[in-house]
Amino acid sequence: xxxxxxxxIAALAGVSPSTVSRALAKPQMVAQETLDRVQQAAQQLGYxxxxxxxSLALRRTGNIGLIVPDIANPxxxxxxxxxxxxxxxxxxxxxxxxxxxxxxxxxxLAQALIRQVDGLVIASSRLSDERIRELAxxxxxxxxxxxxxxxxxVATPAGVGLTQAVELLAALGHTRIAWVSGPAASLTAAExxxxxxxxxxxxxxxxxxLGPFSPTLNAGVRAAELVRARGVTAVMCxxxxxxxxxxxxxxxxxxxxxxxxxxxxxxxxxxxxLVAPRLSTVRIPICAAGAAALxxxxxxxxxxxxxVHQTMDGELIVRESSGPARSDQAPQG
Amino acid sequence: xxxxxxxxIAALAGVSPSTVSRALAKPQMVAQETLDRVQQAAQQLGYxxxxxxxSLALRRTGNIGLIVPDIANPxxxxxxxxxxxxxxxxxxxxxxxxxxxxxxxxxxLAQALIRQVDGLVIASSRLSDERIRELAxxxxxxxxxxxxxxxxxVATPAGVGLTQAVELLAALGHTRIAWVSGPAASLTAAExxxxxxxxxxxxxxxxxxLGPFSPTLNAGVRAAELVRARGVTAVMCxxxxxxxxxxxxxxxxxxxxxxxxxxxxxxxxxxxxLVAPRLSTVRIPICAAGAAALxxxxxxxxxxxxxVHQTMDGELIVRESSGPARSDQAPQG
DNA sequence: GTGAAAGCGCTAACAT
DNA sequence: ATGTTAGCGCTTTCAC
Numbered sequence: 249x250x251x252x253x254x255x256x257i258a259a260l261a262g263v264s265p266s267t268v269s270r271a272l273a274k275p276q277m278v279a280q281e282t283l284d285r286v287q288q289a290a291q292q293l294g295y296x297x298x299x300x301x302x303s304l305a306l307r308r309t310g311n312i313g314l315i316v317p318d319i320a321n322p323x324x325x326x327x328x329x330x331x332x333x334x335x336x337x338x339x340x341x342x343x344x345x346x347x348x349x350x351x352x353x354x355x356x357l358a359q360a361l362i363r364q365v366d367g368l369v370i371a372s373s374r375l376s377d378e379r380i381r382e383l384a385x386x387x388x389x390x391x392x393x394x395x396x397x398x399x400x401x402v403a404t405p406a407g408v409g410l411t412q413a414v415e416l417l418a419a420l421g422h423t424r425i426a427w428v429s430g431p432a433a434s435l436t437a438a439e440x441x442x443x444x445x446x447x448x449x450x451x452x453x454x455x456x457x458l459g460p461f462s463p464t465l466n467a468g469v470r471a472a473e474l475v476r477a478r479g480v481t482a483v484m485c486x487x488x489x490x491x492x493x494x495x496x497x498x499x500x501x502x503x504x505x506x507x508x509x510x511x512x513x514x515x516x517x518x519x520x521x522l523v524a525p526r527l528s529t530v531r532i533p534i535c536a537a538g539a540a541a542l543x544x545x546x547x548x549x550x551x552x553x554x555x556v557h558q559t560m561d562g563e564l565i566v567r568e569s570s571g572p573a574r575s576d577q578a579p580q581g
Numbered sequence: 582x583x584x585x586x587x588x589x590i591a592a593l594a595g596v597s598p599s600t601v602s603r604a605l606a607k608p609q610m611v612a613q614e615t616l617d618r619v620q621q622a623a624q625q626l627g628y629x630x631x632x633x634x635x636s637l638a639l640r641r642t643g644n645i646g647l648i649v650p651d652i653a654n655p656x657x658x659x660x661x662x663x664x665x666x667x668x669x670x671x672x673x674x675x676x677x678x679x680x681x682x683x684x685x686x687x688x689x690l691a692q693a694l695i696r697q698v699d700g701l702v703i704a705s706s707r708l709s710d711e712r713i714r715e716l717a718x719x720x721x722x723x724x725x726x727x728x729x730x731x732x733x734x735v736a737t738p739a740g741v742g743l744t745q746a747v748e749l750l751a752a753l754g755h756t757r758i759a760w761v762s763g764p765a766a767s768l769t770a771a772e773x774x775x776x777x778x779x780x781x782x783x784x785x786x787x788x789x790x791l792g793p794f795s796p797t798l799n800a801g802v803r804a805a806e807l808v809r810a811r812g813v814t815a816v817m818c819x820x821x822x823x824x825x826x827x828x829x830x831x832x833x834x835x836x837x838x839x840x841x842x843x844x845x846x847x848x849x850x851x852x853x854x855l856v857a858p859r860l861s862t863v864r865i866p867i868c869a870a871g872a873a874a875l876x877x878x879x880x881x882x883x884x885x886x887x888x889v890h891q892t893m894d895g896e897l898i899v900r901e902s903s904g905p906a907r908s909d910q911a912p913q914g
Numbered sequence: 915g916t917g918a919a920a921g922c923g924c925t926a927a928c929a930t
Numbered sequence: 931a932t933g934t935t936a937g938c939g940c941t942t943t944c945a946c
Contacts, residue, residue, distance in 0.1 A: 253923055254923065254924065265925095266924095266926080269924065269926090270925090273925080297923085298922090298924070300922090300923080300924095301924040301925090302924060303924095304925095305923075305924045305925045306925065306926095
């Protein structure tokens with residue numbers, strides 16, 4: 249019943265435990281004949297190496313950790329999936345941790361995680377630069393959608409795409425645009441907001457900032473009411489979830505999209521094409537960026553110590569939720 | 582730079598390593614004064630116990646494993662999230678593994694996982710009963726949305742809700758209904774199909790079975806075309822993802838939902854309320870069932886060995902994607 | 915109440 | 931090419 253150990257198979261094969269270890273890990277270091285005996289014994293006993301013991305001896309867990317704010321967010325879910333696959337292909341297991349978008353919890357979890365993994369990918373962290381640096385000192389780390397000086401990272405700024413979005417809306421005749429901002433604690437949110445602000449300024453559009461909002465559907469529903477009250481003809485949202493909630497609620501209220509108001513999101517989550525009208529959005533290449541982050545991490549684990557920074561810009565995907573501004577718009581106060 | 586060990590803090594506190602271990606794990610077993618010294622030393626050095634070493638010594642990892650077919654599936658994502666939270670609250674970490682809906686990979690991953698966790702929750706497994714039993718023998722296991730004799734599990738059959746759905750559609754005048762079936766390899770798919778079949782038989786409705794289809798949006802898009810060709814007035818789908826794909830594609834093709842055809846899914850994923858019309862669907866209480874499974878698992882880890890079986894039925898949630906059958910429907914061959 | 919010693923299952927020098 | 935020894939960091943008898 250108890251799982252067989254390396255000693256059991258050593259006994260059965262009539263060799264020493266270390267020979268078994270060698271035979272299994274480095275077959276070419278042992279005589280063919282011994283190899284056969286060992287393999288046969290292992291086979292016979294159904295031997296499986298004990299990863300915990302290996303970890304302790306090797307000082308290497310074979311795990312890599314991934315910290316995300318919200319696994320259930322359709323933006324992060326595909327990231328988790330690709331990273332798990334990529335990690336596995338590289339011989340690692342992925343240990344995923346969901347922080348519930350809470351900085352303190354993120355810190356706690358990271359602390360715990362750090363000892364059980366060989367490296368860390370931290371996506372959209374809410375941690376301060378100092379704390380991230382502290383983690384990075386104790387464990388090879390690469391940040392995703394966040395850049396910290398001295399720590400490897402892959403940034404995925406939405407700025408380019410957001411500017412494209414503002415330009416598009418301006419070209420379509422929108423002069424007053426609402427911006428539904430993200431969580432106050434999120435750096436990404438701050439970044440996106442300032443991108444939109446400067447794009448608006450540069451395109452002569454008046455920007456009405458609403459929020460902060462948590463990055464959820466429900467928040468979007470709430471946002472929709474505020475948007476309606478402001479009488480804008482277009483609304484840009486911190487992310488697709490908010491945008492979809494807004495979109496849905498606007499329609500519920502009889503506001504036509506894009507007839508009465510245009511809606512633009514950020515992320516290009518899978519559901520963006522699922523709603524009617526399909527959502528125009530700034531696509532963030534999160535999976536590609538995640539893969540890049542993993543690549544950097546692997547290089548670090550192979551000894552390359554110098555921090556690497558990389559940037560992958562988002563771009564606007566125009567779909568049906570954006571259109572020309574209503575010309576018969578009610579006058580504003 | 583290297584993390585402090587128990588010996589470092591022992592040295593600093595002027596006691597032996599074993600005392601440190603006791604002080605940290607069982608404070609009441611050491612003198613108050615020693616306790617203080619140890620705690621202070623630990624504090625000072627920023628000591629964090631090494632979970633891998635603890636695991637090896639304690640023969641207990643503090644992890645529980647969760648195997649899901651697809652993390653990115655909006656049906657499973659919330660499950661992962663709740664389980665992670667619940668597990669953490671109970672002092673465990675959750676190790677999640679995505680099998681990509683592949684039985685072989687599931688087997689491989691399970692094998693690897695089993696040694697790194699104290700217990701296993703397997704959701705919607707594609708494994709054979711024998712293999713699940715084999716896993717259960719080696720590691721406390723509870724199945725979710727699947728029942729295997731001799732292994733604890735929480736079932737979430739859709740049968741009740743599917744029957745309600747067929748009854749509803751029949752009452753609304755639908756006499757020919759399409760069933761878009763799930764993956765051939767999935768037991769859940771087989772179960773649901775037979776539930777629908779008997780409900781159809783019992784309600785005098787003709788059932789057109791289509792498929793198998795993979796449980797994805799894209800599959801639903803394909804299914805929509807088949808559905809159209811069959812000239813039915815209602816379609817029930819293996820899950821919400823397929824249903825949403827179908828819904829979307831039908832509308833794209835100018836087929837009104839529910840005016841021309843009614844659409845019903847299974848799961849009640851978060852997006853079901855996000856599309857227009859909102860999707861009528863059989864709600865599967867997956868999070869509650871997951872929590873129950875975790876509860877059972879914890880009891881097993883606390884020594885309770887006898888297998889527990891539990892069932893949580895799905896129920897129909899009626900929304901706007903289902904309505905009366907068209908009366909002017911084209912005659913069928 | 916505390917320390918010494920053994921051991922969790924494996925790997926890695928170091929001998930031979 | 932193989933066995934012996936020591937050790938990864940922690941816990942736990944077993945003495946004292």
